[in-house]
Amino acid sequence: MTGVHPAWLPAEAFRAVNSRRVAVHGEGLLVDTVRAEVAAAESSSPELVLSLAASPGSRGVLGDDGFTLERADGVTRIVAEAPAGLLYGFFHVVRLGEAAFGADRPVEVHRPALRRRMVDHWDNVDIHPIMGQVERGYAGGSLFWERGALRADLSRVRDYARLLASCGINAVAINNVNVHRTEAHLLTDRLGEVAAIAAHLRPYGIRTHLSVNFASPIVLGGLATADPRDPAARQWWEVTTRRVYETIPDFGGYVVKADSEGQSGPFAYGRSHAEGANMLADALAPHGGVVHWRAFVYNHRQDWRDRSTDRARAAYDHFAPLDGQFRDNAILQVKHGPMDFQTREPVSPVIAAMPGTRLAVELQATQEYTGQQRHVCYLAPMWSEVLRFQPHGDGGPAVATLAGSGGLVAVSNAGDDPFWTGHPLAQANLYAFGRLAWAPDADPLTILDEWIGLTFPDATPQLRQALHAMMDDSWRTYERYTAPLGVGFMVRPGRHYGPDVDGYEYSPWGTYHFADRDGVGVDRTRATGTGYTGQYPQPWADTYESVDTCPDELLLFFHHVPYGHVLRSGSTVIQHIYDTHFAGADEAAQIRDAWSAVGHLVGSDVDDRMRERLDEQVRSAAEWRDQINTYFYRKSGVPDAKGRRIY
Ligand code: BDP
Structure with missing residues (x-):
């Protein structure tokens, strides 16, 4: 098939x-x-x-x-x-x-550990002028729509459903969380398209969900308001939702991005996000549906000169006070980290802060900040760390347990590309996501082995070994040659691919590293910084607060330190930056070498695509190495202890 x-x-x-x-x-x-x-x-x-x-x-x-x-x-x-x-x-x-x-x-x-194992598509019906058809998509166009219309042949959606079911995924949100004008109509006059997609997902046990615009009563219903306290707005949602279920009886529910990056929301009416979510939850409840309400709410127009605002704090500040106010069928969907799917972030403090709310944790399979499916970056080891993390310390519940009430969600990395995911090896991320949602304790490398076996059933031990050598540690390799020690971003604004150390430094997005001649990093302590560490329960509040106990890999996320600061590893911050960037770029070249030895063992279509991607990874990794090292050498004036070439 x-x-x-x-x-x-x-x-x-x-x-x-x-x-x-x-x-x-x-x-x-x-x-x-x-x-x-x-x-x-x-x-x-x-x-x-x-x-x-x-x-x-x-x-x-x-x-x-x-x-x-x-x-x-x-x-x-x-x-x-x-x-x-x-x-x-x-x-x-x-x-x-x-x-x-x-x-x-x-x-x-x-038995699966999590009941709902969901992928969210960021697909648009139309081609968006900046984002293209799939927002942050690196695998071609949408599997569902083509040139502004539902695809005439949806058989590939059925094949997709089969792949998803084979790793345990049972829910799909089919359209972008940024609901533009055309896409808003999927809820009403274009509902037939949703029903047609649902018909292809259903035989594989997958329920269809839809991202909706909070302002729909205005945009689609012609009402004057979308205020959650307005009876007409509430009734509009009830009637509209009833119609959805008449058309798609097993419809899963809504996904909402509200008051975030320009999307409308309850703030416009002075209402809380609980009130907004509950209005939709009430409309869905009689039909057994759920609303996934996203916690990704922050001010993207902040003043970079104002050091008291901290984007990392935003989701907790907005949502923690609302714990206990959400309906049972309202699920708060929280990104795994407080910022935005960076290569390394601490676990979001929201996950520990809402015991009276159903939570879903959102991961990003689409490699927006992790190499855009041109770099090999097997993400399951990162996801596994997140899922095993115990926000209340040893003996407390793990993130996977806290997400048990809502589920696990990944932004999909699939599109109409012949290899489904651009990079053929990026398929492993989709597979591993499903398997981890089923069994969060599973070993990511065992999952990878499974995927290799299912993808290359006739793999020789040599091919299997090469794939492991390329993929097992690829997330850490990617981390080594990109932004150091958890500081994040340093990517090209807008596209988010390739290095641009100061690209976001004086922008309104709240994504800063504060490097100067003396040091680098964001002070998020309670003592002298933004107070973000105080959003964690103990022991993490104190562990992160102190430079002595903060894990190295997150040091610059939590602290602003001098370049000569000695890490727990024994290296100085500046020497660590040089060492990891030289090592990371070398490892990228080794990944390519490992493939050259085995590429002929697979079909030439796969081999050709692999070689093209690996060349780009090697080029890009060297670019990252040189820009990061040069930047920090020029800022700090500290030479590399090993005398390697820095420009
Ligand atoms: C960011 C993406 C943006 C998404 C946003 C979100 O850059 O395209 O719309 O997340 O999750 O990572 O809503």
């Missing part, structure tokens, strides 16, 4: 299953999908049995998505209580391959 567009799950990945006699027991759309997947005629003496549990009375143990796996007497059995579980059980068997048909296995129970 996906043969045309290279991705994980080529036909060879099904060899172990397809060579077995199979029986599927159960009824319904998703069970039919499983039947179609196993392809072979069903057998009366099966070696693989996939069945829905006979007694629905036992529901609750496995839930909607769980399944059991067992092998005994030469038969591998998947049992689920609900159809989606059967589908996930099937893909689990595919992942195991021959191993599913070997030695006996006692009953294993598999």
Whole structure:
């Protein structure tokens, strides 16, 4: 099915299953999908049995998505209580391959840790004059729309749904959080397009969600106000939402970016974000829908001369006081860090601050700030650190647990590119996102190994090793040659690709590094800085407050220090900057070398694309190295202790 567009799950990945006699027991759309997947005629003496549990009375143990796996007497059995579980059980068997048909296995129970595992598309219907069709998209145009209209052939959406389901993703928001004029109409007169996309996602157990404009009652309904206390505005949402469910009975709900980067919101009426979110939640509740209300709210027109404003503080300052005020079906969707998907950020303090609110954590699979799918950057190790982080310290709940009430969301990195994600290896990020949302404790390198196996089922040990050598540590490599020690940004304004150390330094976006002749970094302490460290519970509030205990990799996020400051690693800040930038650019070249040795083992289409991307990564990494090192050498006047060439 996906043969045309290279991705994980080529036909060879099904060899172990397809060579077995199979029986599927159960009824319904998703069970039919499983039947179609196993392809072979069903057998009366099966070696693989996939069945829905006979007694629905036992529901609750496995839930909607769980399944059991067992092998005994030469038969591998998947049992689920609900159809989606059967589908996930099937893909689990595919992942195991021959191993599913070997030695006996006692009953294993598999259940996802997070109920909603969602990707958000930042797709526009039209081509946006600056952002293009997919905002921050590095994989071509939209999978859904082409030249301002729904694609005539949506079969690729079905293939996409299959890829998503195979790693456990069960929800998709199909359009950009910045809802422009054309896209606003998807909620009303263009709803048929949403229904058509939903029809292709549904067979793989994926519910469709829509980003909506808070001002819709005005923009679409012709009302004078969108005030959450206005009865006419509230009624408009009720009526409109009812119509959505008449058209798409399993519609998932709304995603809202309000009062952020120019989007409208409840502030216009002097109302809180809880009031705004609850209006939509109330309209969705009778139909079982949810609103994902984004916490990405900050002032993007701040005065850079005013050192008391700190963008990192904004989400907490806006939302923490509202804890407990949101409806049950309102989910606060929080970016994993306080700024904006930088290569390294601390975990957002909002995640610990809202025990009375359902939270979803948002990650960015699309590599906006992490190499734009031209650089190899396997993000699962970063996501894993975030998901395992314990905001209340050892023994407290991990981020993955705190997100359990809402779910995990990633901004999608897929588009109509022949390789789906621009860089063929960026597919691993999408796959790993789904797997981590299912099992946040899973080892990112084991997940990578799975993805390699599913993508290159005939991979030689040499190819497998090369891919690991290129990808395992690629996020840290990227970090080494870009902005140092958690300070962030230093990217070209607007595009966010390539170095521009001072590009944002005197801008209204609140993304500063404060480098001068003496030192660098942002003082976010309570003692002398913006007070941001005080948004964390203990022990982190104190750990981050002190330069002595602050982790090296976040030092410049929390502190302004002299260039000669000695890190916990023993190196000075300036020498660390030089060392990591030389090392990072060298590693980029090694990544390319590793591929040259194995590229011929895969199809020439993949190899060609890989070589083109790797050349660009090597070029760009050297550019980063030279600009960052030169900048800091000129600012500080401190020469490299190892005497390497700095311009
Ligand atoms: C930023 C992107 C911008 C998004 C925004 C968001 O640069 O395109 O609209 O995040 O998440 O990272 O709303």
